[in-house]
Amino acid sequence: xxxxxxxxxxxxxxxxxxxxxxxxxxxxxxxxxxxxxxxxxxxxxxxxxxxxxxxxxxxxxxxxxxxxxxxxxxxxxxxxxxxxxxxxxxxxxxxxxxxxxxxxxxxxxxxxxxxxxxxxxxxxxxxxxxxxxxxxxxxxxxxxxxxxxxxxxxxxxxxxxxxxxxxxxxxxxxxxxxxxxxxxxxxxxxxxxxxxxxxxxxxxxxxxxxxxxxxxxxxxxxxxxxxxxxxxxxxxxxxxxxxxxxxxxxxxxxxxxxxxxxxxxxxxxxxxxxxxxxxxxxxxxxxxxxxxxxxxxxxxxxxxxxxxxxxxxxxxxxxxxxxxxxxxxxxxxxxxxxxxxxxxxxxxxxxxxxxxxxxxxxxxxxxxxxxxxxxxxxxxxxxxxxxxxxxxxxxxxxxxxxxxxxxxxxxxxxxxxxxxxxxxxxxxxxxxxxxxx
Amino acid sequence: xxxxxxxxxxxxxxxxxxxxxxxxxxxxxxxxxxxxxxxxxxxxxxxxxxxxxxxxxxxxxxxxxxxxxxxxxxxxxxxxxxxxxxxxxxxxxxxxxxxxxxxxxxxxxxxxxxxxxxxxxxxxxxxxxxxxxxxxxxxxxxxxxxxxxxxxxxxxxxxxxxxxxxxxxxxxxxxxxxxxxxxxxxxxxxxxxxxxxxxxxxxxxxxxxxxxxxxxxxxxxxxxxxxxxxxxxxxxxxxxxxxxxxxxxxxxxxxxxxxxxxxxxxxxxxxxxxxxxxxxxxxxxxxxxxxxxxxxxxxxxxxxxxxxxxxxxxxxxxxxxxxxxxxxxxxxxxxxxxxxxxxxxxxxxxxxxxxxxxxxxxxxxxxxxxxxxxxxxxxxxxxxxxxxxxxxxxxxxxxxxxxxxxxxxxxxxxxxxxxxxxxxxxxxxxxxxxxxxxxxxxxxx
Numbered sequence: 001x002x003x004x005x006x007x008x009x010x011x012x013x014x015x016x017x018x019x020x021x022x023x024x025x026x027x028x029x030x031x032x033x034x035x036x037x038x039x040x041x042x043x044x045x046x047x048x049x050x051x052x053x054x055x056x057x058x059x060x061x062x063x064x065x066x067x068x069x070x071x072x073x074x075x076x077x078x079x080x081x082x083x084x085x086x087x088x089x090x091x092x093x094x095x096x097x098x099x100x101x102x103x104x105x106x107x108x109x110x111x112x113x114x115x116x117x118x119x120x121x122x123x124x125x126x127x128x129x130x131x132x133x134x135x136x137x138x139x140x141x142x143x144x145x146x147x148x149x150x151x152x153x154x155x156x157x158x159x160x161x162x163x164x165x166x167x168x169x170x171x172x173x174x175x176x177x178x179x180x181x182x183x184x185x186x187x188x189x190x191x192x193x194x195x196x197x198x199x200x201x202x203x204x205x206x207x208x209x210x211x212x213x214x215x216x217x218x219x220x221x222x223x224x225x226x227x228x229x230x231x232x233x234x235x236x237x238x239x240x241x242x243x244x245x246x247x248x249x250x251x252x253x254x255x256x257x258x259x260x261x262x263x264x265x266x267x268x269x270x271x272x273x274x275x276x277x278x279x280x281x282x283x284x285x286x287x288x289x290x291x292x293x294x295x296x297x298x299x300x301x302x303x304x305x306x307x308x309x310x311x312x313x314x315x316x317x318x319x320x321x322x323x324x325x326x327x328x329x330x331x332x333x334x335x336x337x338x339x340x341x342x343x344x345x346x347x348x349x350x351x352x353x354x355x356x357x358x359x360x361x362x363x364x365x366x367x368x369x370x371x372x373x374x375x376x377x378x379x380x381x382x383x384x385x386x387x388x389x390x391x392x393x394x395x396x397x398x399x400x401x402x403x404x405x406x407x408x409x410x411x412x413x414x415x416x417x418x419x420x421x422x423x424x425x426x427x428x429x430x431x432x433x434x435x436x437x
Numbered sequence: 438x439x440x441x442x443x444x445x446x447x448x449x450x451x452x453x454x455x456x457x458x459x460x461x462x463x464x465x466x467x468x469x470x471x472x473x474x475x476x477x478x479x480x481x482x483x484x485x486x487x488x489x490x491x492x493x494x495x496x497x498x499x500x501x502x503x504x505x506x507x508x509x510x511x512x513x514x515x516x517x518x519x520x521x522x523x524x525x526x527x528x529x530x531x532x533x534x535x536x537x538x539x540x541x542x543x544x545x546x547x548x549x550x551x552x553x554x555x556x557x558x559x560x561x562x563x564x565x566x567x568x569x570x571x572x573x574x575x576x577x578x579x580x581x582x583x584x585x586x587x588x589x590x591x592x593x594x595x596x597x598x599x600x601x602x603x604x605x606x607x608x609x610x611x612x613x614x615x616x617x618x619x620x621x622x623x624x625x626x627x628x629x630x631x632x633x634x635x636x637x638x639x640x641x642x643x644x645x646x647x648x649x650x651x652x653x654x655x656x657x658x659x660x661x662x663x664x665x666x667x668x669x670x671x672x673x674x675x676x677x678x679x680x681x682x683x684x685x686x687x688x689x690x691x692x693x694x695x696x697x698x699x700x701x702x703x704x705x706x707x708x709x710x711x712x713x714x715x716x717x718x719x720x721x722x723x724x725x726x727x728x729x730x731x732x733x734x735x736x737x738x739x740x741x742x743x744x745x746x747x748x749x750x751x752x753x754x755x756x757x758x759x760x761x762x763x764x765x766x767x768x769x770x771x772x773x774x775x776x777x778x779x780x781x782x783x784x785x786x787x788x789x790x791x792x793x794x795x796x797x798x799x800x801x802x803x804x805x806x807x808x809x810x811x812x813x814x815x816x817x818x819x820x821x822x823x824x825x826x827x828x829x830x831x832x833x834x835x836x837x838x839x840x841x842x843x844x845x846x847x848x849x850x851x852x853x854x855x856x857x858x859x860x861x862x863x864x865x866x867x868x869x870x871x872x873x874x875x876x877x878x879x880x881x882x
Contacts, residue, residue, distance in 0.1 A: 042479035043810035044810075045806055045810045075730070083740065084730070084731065084736060084740050087728075088796065091728075091731050091797075091799075092795075092796040092800060093799065093803055094799055094800050094801070094802060094804040095803065095804065096807055112803075112807075113803055113804075113807065116803075139743070140740070140741065140743025142743070143743030144739055144743045145746075146768075147698065147746040147768065150697050151698065151746060153697050153698075154593055154697055154766075155592060156591045157591070257591070258591075258693075258694075258695035260587040260619075261584050261587035291524070291528045292521070293521070293524050293528045298521075301581075302521065302577065305577065305580070308583070308584040309581060330584075361529045361531075364529060364530060365528070365531040367531060367550075368530070368531030368532070368549075369531065371480055371481060371482055372548060375812050375813075376810075376813075433695075
């Protein structure tokens with residue numbers, strides 16, 4: 001029952017992202033719309049995704065969350081559709097749809113059976129060009145967003161993540177919650193949201209991905225029909241890649257809540273996607289915190305029983321991010337010992353090379369995940385659009401396994417030595433509330 | 438009506454035809470163990486799901502959480518291998534795996550590259566046939582379950598659902614949640630899991646689904662080699678009492694000053710999945726509150742009034758009669774409750790419109806290929822059709838069944854399965870009875 005050590009690269013090469021090139025067509029419309037067509041005819045389904053290069057990253061002080069507020073408003077009124085009609089049209093055509101806002105982008109998708117997928121182009125072209133903003137629609141929607149904000153505030157672990165990021169970043173927008181601060185949600189006006197829309201929603205600031213059972217030539221004609229007439233206006237995005245100053249001393253924060261289950265987040269600032277060490281962090285994630293055989297799970301859950309769960313990983317999407325260790329301590333009193341055990345494990349990584357077995361495991365997991373990710377067509381549309389915005393190209397997906405394979409054990413060791421330092425650490429603790437004396 | 442029929446027959450027959458061109462195979466071994474295979478060669482991936490037809494409904498009294506914990510223990514070591522070795526192999530191969538229990542069943546899922554399928558089947562069969570329930574592994578899993586249950590008390594939705602189920606179902610098997618509670622979980626012992634396993638994990642009470650890059654005849658042989666010596670046994674019968682409908686509007690308020698929003702669940706006994714009116718009731722409920730965008734509840738509570746981010750309702754689809762529930766989280770509970778009750782009343786008295794029926798039918802038939810296109814979607818559908826004896830032709834006949842529904846069917850469902858005024862309402866939040874001002878309420882202490 002010993003695991004087979006042989007890595008399955010050769011056999012599976014055709015199925016992993018290395019074979020992506022043959023399925024993708026990319027081109028730009030004259031107005032700057034970046035179009036990606038991904039052909040997969042294995043199911044009679046087409047998923048259409050539009051990503052705009054706008055998110056929490058771009059928001060000035062006092063307007064945090066405005067991209068998210070705008071995302072909500074784009075489901076309302078356009079020249080063509082009345083409030084609520086978007087959802088009803090998609091449902092009546094048997095489709096699925098949603099929108100989401102993140103730090104680096106705002107995205108929308110519809111998935112339809114292949115015979116009616118063009119409907120998604122009609123809807124997205126209207127969203128891109130003719131949203132209308134009326135105060136009597138805006139005010140109730142602001143209340144909806146406030147309720148969404150409260151949902152996060154109501155969950156101690158969601159709140160813990162917010163305070164952790166706000167503590168770890170002192171300059172970079174990654175420290176600001178995507179939904180925004182309550183003060184800002186309460187105060188931006190309908191006009192400000194409309195201005196944000198006119199500034200950012202246009203073909204030259206968007207990526208359109210059509211994935212599924214389609215023929216590229218037919219897609220091109222339809223895309224031109226719906227989007228060709230729209231005017232593009234390039235948006236120059238600020239580059240905050242190096243904005244966050246190096247951390248010079250340890251930071252920590254405690255969140256007291258009415259909870260029975262404490263939680264710990266420990267994070268270290270690590271490089272972003274433009275640095276080759278990004279891939280080292282990805283390898284380290286699998287070795288240190290992913291799965292039951294990871295080093296910290298073994299040390300804290302299996303061997304000592306100090307914690308009931310260990311997880312986390314490299315939370316870097318583009319700019320330098322946080323390598324985060326998430327722990328559920330068995331009890332509050334065990335936290336000092338947990339911290340010691342983590343230190344011991346990190347010291348081991350700094351002084352000894354990781355094993356061949358651990359390295360082979362990472363390769364197998366990356367390869368398998370590559371194949372698994374292609375199962376769902378709407379996931380594929382999402383991955384392609386996301387990489388186009390965060391990594392500059394969908395080819396990032398294709399190159400990822402190779403980059404992972406190039407990481408060496410010595411690089412992992414050097415990475416740990418360089419970044420896992422006390423001065424570079426932020427700790428956030430969720431602890432049960434104590435009665436004030 | 439014409440518009441709907443044209444749309445459905447022409448397009449859906451085409452689409453579903455493509456899906457059902459890949460056959461679903463079903464066989465059983467002489468010990469009663471059922472094998473279902475869905476051949477899908479798009480990717481070199483195989484999804485394997487083992488299902489035991491006993492879930493949390495089979496948790497003995499005061500032992501809630503046992504089915505869930507027992508399922509999780511399957512991968513925590515066998516008579517032949519320690520838990521760490523099982524995890525080591527599965528993680529080394531790059532698989533995704535999970536186990537647990539719902540109300541009606543327990544499961545063990547493994548997703549693997551098809552190249553590793555034999556090795557994975559070795560592990561899965563060993564896990565199912567020879568679990569060890571070693572005390573040290575059990576206590577780790579128990580501690581994890583306890584933390585999850587403690588975390589549940591921080592989640593208003595789970596607090597409200599747990600209390601709603603406890604009050605509505607009483608001594609019915611659906612009264613407690615699959616994840617258990619801290620009081621019961623603390624007392625569980627490895628012997629409890631062993632007993633649950635011995636009485637419920639029987640070949641004639643289980644099935645296995647394989648979706649992906651494999652052939653039914655090969656997999657059948659593989660499964661036969663591994664499971665044919667598994668001895669059948671007598672399946673324990675559940676005692677399932679009737680669930681009483683509330684006679685009035687019964688309201689339970691749990692005051693939690695730490696919650697910044699009030700969470701509400703209201704409803705009453707629902708319908709079982711085998712009820713002939715299940716599909717029409719499901720469509721009617723979808724029109725009423727299938728999602729926060731586009732449904733009547735969504736329109737009234739979210740889109741027009743801005744009272745909540747999410748509002749919805751549904752009928753549980755379970756082996757025995759489940760609940761009808763509508764739920765919302767809001768800082769303005771009084772108007773939200775009023776609007777929800779008004780919409781339910783309106784649906785009960787007038788039913789949906791022809792236009793709403795047409796849109797709902799189009800949604801269900803049109804979205805069917807989407808829900809079924811991924812491996813996870815296939816696993817979900819096949820699990821349900823086998824578990825609830827819907828028939829292997831369910832995937833082919835579902836669109837026709839939907840299209841056969843009439844406005845009269847949905848009106849009957851609304852009239853017979855919605856019971857305005859006879860609600861159980863559970864409210865959790867930083868709020869008092871006075872804030873709610875519910876004059877017809879019979880308060881539960």
